[in-house]
Amino acid sequence: MTYLVTGGAGFIGSNYIHYMLKKYGGAIRIINVDKLTYAGNLENLKDVEGLDNYRFVKADICDADKVRAIFESEEIDRVVHFAAESHVDRSISDPLVFVKTNVVGTAVLLEAAKAAWENADGSFKEGKKFLHVSTDEVYGSLSEDKNTFFYEDTPYSPHSPYSASKASSDMLVKAYMDTYNFPANITNCSNNYGPYQFPEKLIPLVINNCLNGKKIPVYGDGKNVRDWLYVEDHARGIDMVMEKGRLFETYNIGGHNEMQNIEIVKLIIKTLREFLPDTDKRKQRITEDLITYVGDRKGHDRRYAISPDKIKKEAGWEPETMFADGIRLSIKWYLENPEWMERVTSGDYQNYYSQMYGE
Ligand code: NAD
Numbered sequence: 001m002t003y004l005v006t007g008g009a010g011f012i013g014s015n016y017i018h019y020m021l022k023k024y025g026g027a028i029r030i031i032n033v034d035k036l037t038y039a040g041n042l043e044n045l046k047d048v049e050g051l052d053n054y055r056f057v058k059a060d061i062c063d064a065d066k067v068r069a070i071f072e073s074e075e076i077d078r079v080v081h082f083a084a085e086s087h088v089d090r091s092i093s094d095p096l097v098f099v100k101t102n103v104v105g106t107a108v109l110l111e112a113a114k115a116a117w118e119n120a121d122g123s124f125k126e127g128k129k130f131l132h133v134s135t136d137e138v139y140g141s142l143s144e145d146k147n148t149f150f151y152e153d154t155p156y157s158p159h160s161p162y163s164a165s166k167a168s169s170d171m172l173v174k175a176y177m178d179t180y181n182f183p184a185n186i187t188n189c190s191n192n193y194g195p196y197q198f199p200e201k202l203i204p205l206v207i208n209n210c211l212n213g214k215k216i217p218v219y220g221d222g223k224n225v226r227d228w229l230y231v232e233d234h235a236r237g238i239d240m241v242m243e244k245g246r247l248f249e250t251y252n253i254g255g256h257n258e259m260q261n262i263e264i265v266k267l268i269i270k271t272l273r274e275f276l277p278d279t280d281k282r283k284q285r286i287t288e289d290l291i292t293y294v295g296d297r298k299g300h301d302r303r304y305a306i307s308p309d310k311i312k313k314e315a316g317w318e319p320e321t322m323f324a325d326g327i328r329l330s331i332k333w334y335l336e337n338p339e340w341m342e343r344v345t346s347g348d349y350q351n352y353y354s355q356m357y358g359e
């Protein structure tokens with residue numbers, strides 16, 4: 001079984017590749033296609049680099065010729081599409097690259113998969129599937145009423161250029177399913193956290209700033225709510241949708257872990273103080289005095305919360321890692337991998353590809 005994983009050098013993609021190779025070993029083959037933008041870090045995957053059943057291809061998913069060539073040179077059975085521009089703040093200052101990668105890139109991939117998988121009569125070869133990884137941000141923002149959730153049939157109402165571009169990509173996948181019976185699923189998940197997350201996102205940014213005695217920027221009143229999902233639970237959910245999800249269906253994946261941003265910031269400070277020994281000089285600086293309220297993000301969505309009832313009922317998926325445990329696992333990982341953070345923040349990780357592949 002050959003998987004084409006796009007964006008596998010990013011945060012969720014690299015966790016997914018680790019999960020899959022650990023679970024299925026030599027029974028699967030993974031081709032990781034990634035452009036290696038600032039968010040792509042091949043060092044995340046250095047432990048699988050030498051495996052016979054793993055191959056890395058540096059390519060832009062917008063490059064139709066290159067993408068088509070991959071489908072022509074490999075018998076791809078399954079596509080898991082993570083590649084995207086993923087950071088809301090960047091989408092506010094530079095929206096066009098989001099439209100290009102997230103919308104055009106998805107269209108290019110769909111077209112290449114369709115061309116490779118379609119029979120002469122317009123049906124599709126047995127066993128092929130395209131899984132499009134998307135976000136709950138396409139549904140817009142919820143009120144603070146704790147009884148409201150995003151469901152699979154919640155109307156789309158994206159607010160940021162990021163979520164609008166992801167909503168557009170979802171619509172393209174839906175159009176391929178409706179028009180061509182193209183074999184696909186869409187998953188919409190909540191905020192992920194865990195190892196290998198780029199420190200522009202809230203949790204690794206707070207950990208990194210604390211360890212460096214830097215101020216922690218909290219947007220607005222700090223009471224925006226996100227529904228946090230441990231990245232390995234997400235990887236398992238994607239695999240379960242691939243195996244058990246009904247074709248043409250959308251599945252929401254969420255952790256039932258709603259937290260206000262400020263609660264998370266305070267929890268990270270408390271946990272870091274608990275983990276670090278008194279002799280560690282950094283500990284004295286890690287206090288709530290680092291918290292700095294800054295201007296709010298433009299169009300800042302107030303609350304996200306997902307109902308994962310459908311994936312639970314149909315595929316048997318449930319989150320296994322509650323936030324109280326997942327945040328400790330994550331903080332431990334960043335404390336135990338200081339060189340990873342050092343190479344990401346210094347930019348050195350971007351030399352890894354040329355050193356490994358000599359290009
Ligand atoms: P990420 O930013 O960490 O990684 C994105 C990866 O895509 C990088 O390796 C990057 O090099 C690659 N990429 C970007 N543009 C490319 C292009 N044009 N061609 C080929 N590769 C390209 O993102 P992530 O957090 O791992 O998110 C993965 C997917 O999950 C995205 O589609 C995102 O929208 C979705 N998602 C993420 C979250 C989250 O909390 N991180 C939540 C919901 C959905």
Ligand code: TYD
Pocket residue numbers: 087088089191200201202203205217218219224225226261297
């Ligand atoms: P982020 O990790 O960027 O994910 P998303 O915007 O996709 O939900 O942000 C999570 C929340 O944290 C969001 O409400 C914005 C807030 N935030 C801050 O308050 N300060 C920061 O420095 C960052 C990056 C985010």
